[in-house]
Amino acid sequence: MDGHPVNPEPHPQQGLDAHLVVVRGTNPKRGNESATDDSDRSTHRRNASRDDQTFRLDLRLRVEPGETVALLGPNGAGKTTALRALAGLEPLSDGGIILDGALLDRPRNSTGTGTGNNSANTRDRWVPPEHRRIGVVFQDYLLFPHLNALDNVAFGPRRRGTGRAEARGLAADRLARVGLADFAKRRPSQLSGGQAQRVALARALATDPALLLLDEPLAALDARTRLDTRVELHRHLAGHAGAAVLVTHDPVDALMLADRLIVIEDGRAVQEGDAEAVTARPRTDYIARLVGLNLYRGTASGRTVVLESGTVLATAEPLDGPAFAAFAPSAVALFRDEPDGSPRNTWRASVSGVHRHGDHLRVQLDGPLRAAADVTPAAAAHLALAPGRDVWAAVKATEIRAYPA
């Protein structure tokens, strides 16, 4: 395929430019549905459901050299599928992947209706995984068990034609950088989980990849090792000149390791931004739960937001039009009797659950506004909180964040 005029427009941009469309499934009609209409979220819900066995990932991804982007999302959102497509372990159905100006995958006649097939006559361009300048640290794709740590790390450079001695020298240097100089002769079975993960990272970085892919790199580690390895990984990512894409369930990993987050649900990006922006203004229930906020959708008019349920919330900052309103569980005060005095939002609620949450109790409230409230154990005892108990809930207007939907 080399020499084919696959990329008529020169694309000198460094970093990753990708439009990842992967369609899987047994129901081609569903798979063919257009994914370009952002308003039709229900289509994607259906596509992503396991019942009809179809799934469509449709994700645009631009990652600058030196930047780390985290893909965050619930189970089955398509995070791993996105990484596998980038790595070349899964062909695109549509779209394309360009890394440092080189086209890696593009189905012929991209229309969004393909089902993924990497045979030469269906593709304008297909670069196999081993020829992509990509380093991977995948959970299920760790180390070669029959090679020691040094040879695991030397494998990539050797494969790219580096002589044995030079590749081993480079590998020794990489192992030293992850603090494992003394473990070079050990087989993977003789390494701890954390050490194996560090060898995997050294191996992924040994070829100076233009793109580093990390799939749940810390998930298999115990809490203590995870903490140390996270700090170390952060250091390595900071020193990595190429782009990096990280997949994780863990918001702490995402917030600590990535420069930018992309939240994926049902195969599509639903929110994007740096950690501060995403956590301060969540746009879906998934991310609101992740960062521990109560989130509602409604329509703002001046200093009120009318929620979809009809409940009216008073806010401090004026806003008009479709809006989200969010507040922290810690902003909710609970009372036995209706509170009066300062202007706040008050409503009658029924306790549906009480759970320990750190050093306080998280109370789930049903009623006109389903919400979580955090109270101290003393307050819970005073209010005799238990499922079924009726209470008054209050949130000050100044505690409610309202922002455009």
Ligand SMILES: Nc1ncnc2c1ncn2[C@@H]1O[C@H](COP(=O)(O)OP(=O)(O)OP(=O)(O)O)[C@@H](O)[C@H]1O
């Ligand atoms: N080999 C496969 N064959 C068919 N469908 C698959 C396959 N692997 C994953 N899927 C489906 O593709 C969708 C996306 O899966 P993917 O593994 O990319 O999600 P994810 O966001 O990484 O989820 P998790 O966090 O659970 O790993 C899911 O609906 C899943 O059931």
